[in-house]
Amino acid sequence: MSNKALNIGDQFPNFEAQTNVGRIDFYDWMADSWAILFSHPADFTPVCTTELARVAQLIPEFLKRGIKPIALSCDTAESHNAWIEDIKSYAKLASFDYPIIADNKRELALKLNMLDKDELSAEGIPLTCRAVFVIDDKKKLRLSILYPATTGRNFDEILRVIDSLQLTQSKSVATPADWKQGGQCMVLPSVQAVDVPKLFPKGIETIQVPSGKNYLRITAQPQI
Numbered sequence: 001m002s003n004k005a006l007n008i009g010d011q012f013p014n015f016e017a018q019t020n021v022g023r024i025d026f027y028d029w030m031a032d033s034w035a036i037l038f039s040h041p042a043d044f045t046p047v048c049t050t051e052l053a054r055v056a057q058l059i060p061e062f063l064k065r066g067i068k069p070i071a072l073s074c075d076t077a078e079s080h081n082a083w084i085e086d087i088k089s090y091a092k093l094a095s096f097d098y099p100i101i102a103d104n105k106r107e108l109a110l111k112l113n114m115l116d117k118d119e120l121s122a123e124g125i126p127l128t129c130r131a132v133f134v135i136d137d138k139k140k141l142r143l144s145i146l147y148p149a150t151t152g153r154n155f156d157e158i159l160r161v162i163d164s165l166q167l168t169q170s171k172s173v174a175t176p177a178d179w180k181q182g183g184q185c186m187v188l189p190s191v192q193a194v195d196v197p198k199l200f201p202k203g204i205e206t207i208q209v210p211s212g213k214n215y216l217r218i219t220a221q222p223q224i
Contacts, residue, residue, distance in 0.1 A: 012135045019099040020080040039131045043075040043083040047152045053091035072101040171222040187217035
């Protein structure tokens with residue numbers, strides 16, 4: 001299998017894998033939805049437990065955005081199912097409603113370039129890093145983030161980025177630093193002044209800067 005790093009906009013490769021709820025074909029599992037695939041170093045570890053619990057709590061937020069979460073860890077499906085009971089207990093969850101891929105042979109971790117050479121199992125085998133992949137409904141990679149094993153992910157930030165991706169793919173805006181849902185957006189530099197009234201009926205504001213260039217244009221967030 002290739003371990004070539006994936007770039008934003010690449011076709012995300014399909015795969016078959018065993019999970020705690022049975023074998024899946026990734027594309028079939030996704031269907032017409034977006035997906036977030038996030039990997040973990042190992043089952044029964046503290047940071048990973050908090051992360052999977054947080055995603056389970058955020059399932060309504062992911063589903064509201066048309067996103068299906070799926071996790072990956074380098075342990076067996078049986079191990080995942082046992083670990084899920086700890087996760088449910090820790091986060092006081094009535095259910096755990098997304099699958100965990102069993103990549104105990106590291107085949108998928110190698111294919112997707114997710115192994116961390118500095119994080120080793122008791123047997124000295126590299127574990128997966130904390131990778132995040134967001135894949136859209138066309139099976140294109142839209143976001144890729146790698147975290148070190150010692151740093152838990154901020155899933156509120158990941159939701160914020162997903163909101164930006166889904167907004168900006170259909171509207172002629174970009175989201176500025178620290179943008180949140182409902183905040184002001186930046187008009188793309190490619191938008192010509194003649195097109196502004198049609199694209200932004202609520203109007204725009206141009207911020208004056210010493211260069212005299214009119215590139216800082218802000219507008220209310222468009223409705224999707």
